[in-house]
Amino acid sequence: MFSKSKINEPGSKASEAATPSAQPTAPAPSQSDFKSSTPKAKPPASVLSSDLHISGNLKTTGDIQVEGTVEGDIRAHLLTVGETATIKGEVSADDVVINGRIVGRVRGLKVRLTSTARVEGDIIHKTIAIESGAHFEGSVQRQDDPLSGSGAATKGGAQPQPAKAAEAGGK
Structure with missing residues (x-):
């Protein structure tokens, strides 16, 4: 909150915030983070x-x-x-x-x-x-x-098969 009021004040305080060179280097790694995530972006369908x-x-x-x-x-x-x-x-x-x-x-x-x-x-x-x-x-x-298609042979495969038989019998 205090930093926002200092930034909004005109004059020497705004220029003091711009003089440190450490702040411009901090966004540089975040920009490289964005670049590293762009190759991981999912292609369209x-x-x-x-x-x-x-x-x-x-x-x-x-x-x-x-x-x-x-x-x-x-x-x-x-x-x-x-x-x-x-x-x-x-x-x-x-x-x-x-x-x-x-x-x-x-x-x-x-x-x-x-x-x-x-x-x-x-x-x-x-x-x-x-x-x-x-x-x-x-x-x-x-x-x-x-x-898990391999798990279909146990619980998953046993129950749907009778339903298919019922569908085939109903047609």
Whole structure:
């Protein structure tokens, strides 16, 4: 508080604050800190346009936004499924936002089905949000670590399989 009033006062006190050369060197390391964090900045999401059809698996540590069709599994940090998108395969991401259609298992720490979502398959999640109007056929299971695919052979794999059998019997 006192330093603010000294800075606001005109005259010799403002010039006294500017004379020490130690203050301009202090911001220099913080500027280099900002430079060191810029290479670590996350690249923008990879966008798969609506006219793109992919047959095969996708794996990235970054973000993916799908607007087209993917026949295969997807692993990502953040997966956004657009309204025009169709994914046939297993989806696994830290955050999954579904606006379009997924046929297959969904694994995510945070899973969100918007009002335009259509999911046919099981959802294994830590937290989930399902908006009114979303279509969902399958089972929902909460796990503390839903991304561990190897743990699916124990508790996670045993429960979703009967739900798939029930879906197949119902169709």
